[in-house]
Amino acid sequence: MNKKLNTSNIITELGLSDLPRTTQLKLLTQMTESVLKRITVEVLEKLSEEDRKEFEKIQEKGDTEAMDKFLKEKIANYEEIVEGIVADFKEEMKKTIASLKSKNI
Amino acid sequence: MPFEQIPMPLPEKPKEKSLEENNKENIIEVTQGVGGRKRSSEEIEKYKRIREEITKEKEIRERLERGELISQEEAAFLREKEMLRRSKEEKEAVTESEKKEEKEAVTESEKKEEKEEKKEKEIRERLERGELISQEEAAFLREKEMLRRSKEEKREEEEPKAEAKEEEKTNEKILAEKREIFAKSEIEKKEILEMIKKAKAEKLVNEIKLEDWETINNLKEKKNLSPGEEKALKEVIERKMALIKYLELKDPNSKNRGEEVYEKVVEHKKIKEEYLKSLAKYRADLYEKTLQEIEKLGLSEKEADKLMRQRMEEIIKTTVVSEANNLYELRTKIKLEAKKDASFLEKAWKAAGKSAEWYRKLPLKYKLAMSAGLFAGGIGAGAIGGVAGLSLATGVIGGRWFQRIFGGAATVVAVEGFMKHFQEKRLEKKTIKNFADKLSEKIKNNDKELDKKLFELIGKKKKQKITRYIVAGTAGVVVGTGLLGKVINWGSEKIGIGKSIREAVEKIGISKPKISPDLTKVLSMPDYEPPLGEEMSAYEPSVAPGEEMPAYEAVKGGPQIAQKGDSVWKIIGRQLEERYDEKFARLDEARKTYIIDALKDKVAANPEKFDLTDIDKIKAGKSYDFLPSSKMEIDRIFEEAGNLKRNQLESILENNEKIENWLKAHPGEKLTTGKIDEILYGKKLPLTEGFIYEAPSGEGFLEEEVNEEKLAREEFAEEKLSGQEIAEDEFPGEEVPTETVETMPEEKKWSLETEKQIEEAMKYNEMTHIKTIGFTEGEYEAIKNFKIGRLLELIPSREEAWNNCSLDEFLKIKKEIPHDGFYGTREFYKHIKLAELIRSYHPGNWVKEMTVKEFLQRFGPKEIL
Numbered sequence: 001m002n003k004k005l006n007t008s009n010i011i012t013e014l015g016l017s018d019l020p021r022t023t024q025l026k027l028l029t030q031m032t033e034s035v036l037k038r039i040t041v042e043v044l045e046k047l048s049e050e051d052r053k054e055f056e057k058i059q060e061k062g063d064t065e066a067m068d069k070f071l072k073e074k075i076a077n078y079e080e081i082v083e084g085i086v087a088d089f090k091e092e093m094k095k096t097i098a099s100l101k102s103k104n105i
Numbered sequence: 106m107p108f109e110q111i112p113m114p115l116p117e118k119p120k121e122k123s124l125e126e127n128n129k130e131n132i133i134e135v136t137q138g139v140g141g142r143k144r145s146s147e148e149i150e151k152y153k154r155i156r157e158e159i160t161k162e163k164e165i166r167e168r169l170e171r172g173e174l175i176s177q178e179e180a181a182f183l184r185e186k187e188m189l190r191r192s193k194e195e196k197e198a199v200t201e202s203e204k205k206e207e208k209e210a211v212t213e214s215e216k217k218e219e220k221e222e223k224k225e226k227e228i229r230e231r232l233e234r235g236e237l238i239s240q241e242e243a244a245f246l247r248e249k250e251m252l253r254r255s256k257e258e259k260r261e262e263e264e265p266k267a268e269a270k271e272e273e274k275t276n277e278k279i280l281a282e283k284r285e286i287f288a289k290s291e292i293e294k295k296e297i298l299e300m301i302k303k304a305k306a307e308k309l310v311n312e313i314k315l316e317d318w319e320t321i322n323n324l325k326e327k328k329n330l331s332p333g334e335e336k337a338l339k340e341v342i343e344r345k346m347a348l349i350k351y352l353e354l355k356d357p358n359s360k361n362r363g364e365e366v367y368e369k370v371v372e373h374k375k376i377k378e379e380y381l382k383s384l385a386k387y388r389a390d391l392y393e394k395t396l397q398e399i400e401k402l403g404l405s406e407k408e409a410d411k412l413m414r415q416r417m418e419e420i421i422k423t424t425v426v427s428e429a430n431n432l433y434e435l436r437t438k439i440k441l442e443a444k445k446d447a448s449f450l451e452k453a454w455k456a457a458g459k460s461a462e463w464y465r466k467l468p469l470k471y472k473l474a475m476s477a478g479l480f481a482g483g484i485g486a487g488a489i490g491g492v493a494g495l496s497l498a499t500g501v502i503g504g505r506w507f508q509r510i511f512g513g514a515a516t517v518v519a520v521e522g523f524m525k526h527f528q529e530k531r532l533e534k535k536t537i538k539n540f541a542d543k544l545s546e547k548i549k550n551n552d553k554e555l556d557k558k559l560f561e562l563i564g565k566k567k568k569q570k571i572t573r574y575i576v577a578g579t580a581g582v583v584v585g586t587g588l589l590g591k592v593i594n595w596g597s598e599k600i601g602i603g604k605s606i607r608e609a610v611e612k613i614g615i616s617k618p619k620i621s622p623d624l625t626k627v628l629s630m631p632d633y634e635p636p637l638g639e640e641m642s643a644y645e646p647s648v649a650p651g652e653e654m655p656a657y658e659a660v661k662g663g664p665q666i667a668q669k670g671d672s673v674w675k676i677i678g679r680q681l682e683e684r685y686d687e688k689f690a691r692l693d694e695a696r697k698t699y700i701i702d703a704l705k706d707k708v709a710a711n712p713e714k715f716d717l718t719d720i721d722k723i724k725a726g727k728s729y730d731f732l733p734s735s736k737m738e739i740d741r742i743f744e745e746a747g748n749l750k751r752n753q754l755e756s757i758l759e760n761n762e763k764i765e766n767w768l769k770a771h772p773g774e775k776l777t778t779g780k781i782d783e784i785l786y787g788k789k790l791p792l793t794e795g796f797i798y799e800a801p802s803g804e805g806f807l808e809e810e811v812n813e814e815k816l817a818r819e820e821f822a823e824e825k826l827s828g829q830e831i832a833e834d835e836f837p838g839e840e841v842p843t844e845t846v847e848t849m850p851e852e853k854k855w856s857l858e859t860e861k862q863i864e865e866a867m868k869y870n871e872m873t874h875i876k877t878i879g880f881t882e883g884e885y886e887a888i889k890n891f892k893i894g895r896l897l898e899l900i901p902s903r904e905e906a907w908n909n910c911s912l913d914e915f916l917k918i919k920k921e922i923p924h925d926g927f928y929g930t931r932e933f934y935k936h937i938k939l940a941e942l943i944r945s946y947h948p949g950n951w952v953k954e955m956t957v958k959e960f961l962q963r964f965g966p967k968e969i970l
Contacts, residue, residue, distance in 0.1 A: 040460045
């Protein structure tokens with residue numbers, strides 16, 4: 001995991017700073033949604049079947065604090081995992097953009 | 106003469122055919138619906154059954170009328186049909202009543218809104234005067250303010266969804282499909298792709314051509330190869346072996362897997378190319394949409410070009426990042442599908458969707474606040490839980506987490522962007538207001554006899570609505586003043602991009618009738634008078650058998666006494682308003698324009714039938730009735746108007762704006778149909794009267810759930826009208842009057858084929874193309890003598906052309922292609938349309954030496970060759 005990446009500005013990194021602000025916002029929103037999906041899937045994968053059921057119950061109550069506490073307790077290095085997903089996202093985005101711009105397979 | 110004629114040889118007279126041969130040619134299989142959609146055998150069976158029943162019912166009723174006895178079975182059949190009809194009427198009555206209730210509810214709500222607005226205004230005025238207001242009034246103001254903000258935020262969120270235009274759907278959908286195939290292929294072939302990258306074999310892969318795989322399969326088993334084939338096969342095999350050997354050398358894992366590696370590489374290459382091509386097409390859609398939006402700004406050629414280039418850069422970046430993001434999301438899903446059982450997949454993906462939905466639904470300010478990292482707290486558990494609402498304010502969702510993703514970018518983007526956005530909105534509103542005020546003035550100055558109805562309509566609306574009404578529908582000017590002539594027929598020209606003119610023409614409902622090839626030739630002659638009016642009433646029942654003519658038709662919207670300054674347009678407008686009342690009044694101005702123009706075209710096609718010698722000359726005091734007697738026909742036009750696409754509606758409004766600008770520049774000058782042609786197309790169209798509006802609608806007609814019986818009746822009537830014979834094996838039972846299937850006598854047919862008529866047909870074709878592409882006279886003059894071959898070399902496919910536009914390639918094109926002064930994206934787009942149009946005819950190499958003009962004259966709606 002590249003922690004350095006997480007502190008940098010994704011808009012600048014992807015060369016989007018000259019786009020209109022509204023477009024930047026739209027892209028930020030899209031990217032956030034995608035990352036959220038990946039985080040959700042990966043976090044759920046790390047829970048046992050029993051824990052997933054427990055998590056679902058907490059989720060239904062809508063107690064976000066309890067959810068946060070639960071995930072931190074059940075998943076070792078929870079914060080690092082999330083941070084890793086975010087870092088991977090940035091890397092993957094850059095690679096894909098380069099690939100889309102090139103003719104290479 | 107800007108569009109002079111070039112000499113053309115006369116087509117050869119075909120050999121005379123026997124009666125048997127003629128009959129054979131005239132039998133056409135009815136396998137297509139009104140909109141040209143291919144029918145399934147089930148549908149054919151269904152329509153066949155309906156038609157048989159119609160005929161049967163008609164026969165029984167005729168026998169009854171003649172006083173003949175009918176069997177019990179026949180009586181039961183009639184009763185059943187009657188019951189069905191009543192049940193249908195009852196259902197319709199219920200729907201009407203529901204609609205009425207809904208309308209009343211809307212009116213009530215509007216009244217309430219109006220009352221509250223008035224109250225708010227009064228309180229605010231008092232506040233401005235420094236007066237005190239009560240606590241209740243303050244609470245009322247707060248509530249209104251909150252409601253307004255909430256609406257604004259909701260609209261902000263929904264805007265991107267609304268932006269998805271109908272005409273982009275196809276390419277957008279294709280892109281989504283290709284993207285998924287590509288993402289799957291990437292994951293499936295991950296090992297091979299990594300092998301290629303690790304071995305740095307990209308160059309060898311790039312040398313492999315997409316058709317290589319096919320060449321090998323086609324030629325490897327073939328005996329006696331030609332020297333060309335032998336050479337091609339040798340080259341393909343050399344490319345293949347070069348990759349396989351290189352990989353074996355670099356990566357021991359590839360040993361004995363040469364064929365597999367090669368096959369997968371070629372397959373993935375093809376998938377990627379298709380995906381990128383679909384992305385380029387989608388992007389081309391966005392470019393064209395943007396160009397059209399820029400056109401509306403009224404900038405100079407250079408300014409528009411500069412702005413367009415800027416927007417193109419933005420589109421490139423945005424689409425690439427969006428695509429990368431879409432692929433990322435797809436990979437999440439595909440990986441999930443590959444790893445776990447179906448039950449987990451479903452739950453996890455549902456939860457993931459919930460997380461995204463939760464985020465998406467957040468009010469903008471929370472979203473921004475979160476993005477900006479204003480809240481401290483956990484690391485995303487709230488997001489995963491999918492909990493929305495004010496709990497966010499507690500800081501459960503971490504700004505920290507967002508900071509990690511966006512590294513501070515969100516703060517800048519969010520706050521500044523947010524502010525700017527709202528400032529822009531305010532500015533936009535202000536501009537619209539000013540524009541609307543000026544427009545009102547223009548209306549008054551340019552036409553003193555402005556239709557009172559327009560002002561009555563305006564008078565009834567709230568101030569905001571007036572503004573919107575006038576600005577959004579400059580067509581209001583047209584409807585009110587009867588200014589617009591030939592707008593609609595060619596208002597939809599944009600749909601012709603990349604398609605043949607014929608397709609474009611058919612889509613907007615002025616296609617040639619469906620007839621035998623021989624008759625097509627005759628009908629395409631410029632002086633052929635189509636049997637539209639009388640024949641229509643003879644063959645198309647205005648009311649279906651068993652259906653009573655609604656009483657209101659007899660009294661409402663009937664003949665009108667022409668007033669001074671009246672026009673065909675105005676009279677039709679009045680008739681429609683009277684007859685259709687709310688149904689017509691509720692329509693937006695573009696649709697109203699479409700309907701009126703379609704009906705006006707019917708008058709223009711056959712003015713004598715409507716007691717006119719010239720459609721621009723209406724005698725005050727005389728009575729005119731311009732509505733067709735067939736309700737069905739008018740209903741169909743309404744339906745077509747309902748199915749108009751956004752670009753078509755925009756085109757109508759654009760054309761209206763052109764006319765309005767002309768009026769401003771020529772106060773007091775009479776606006777005739779010919780003048781409108783000049784305004785819109787630069788020239789009076791030689792064959793204006795020849796544009797025959799044909800009632801059948803586009804694809805939308807059959808797609809909707811329509812009454813099948815009604816449809817069958819309409820088609821039945823239409824086929825008779827068009828002179829098309831119904832194949833006996835398709836619809837046995839139907840008798841088609843002899844005169845409808847007869848082609849015109851040979852003698853008459855050939856008497857029409859004079860050189861002059863060919864010349865007219867060529868002009869017609871040329872003008873049709875010019876209008877479709879939208880060339881100005883200068884632009885066409887510049888390009889008309891350019892060779893087709895070179896044009897097609899310079900302008901590749903639409904997507905390639907657009908995607909190369911920002912590169913050096915564009916400068917190369919600009920240097921060589923003849924153009925009218927400054928060559929910007931606007932004219933470039935027209936050249937793309939021209940090249941696409943030429944390609945849509947699939948011409949052979951023989952046209953390469955033709956000039957653009959020669960080509961456009963020979964190919965088109967009227968057959969020359």
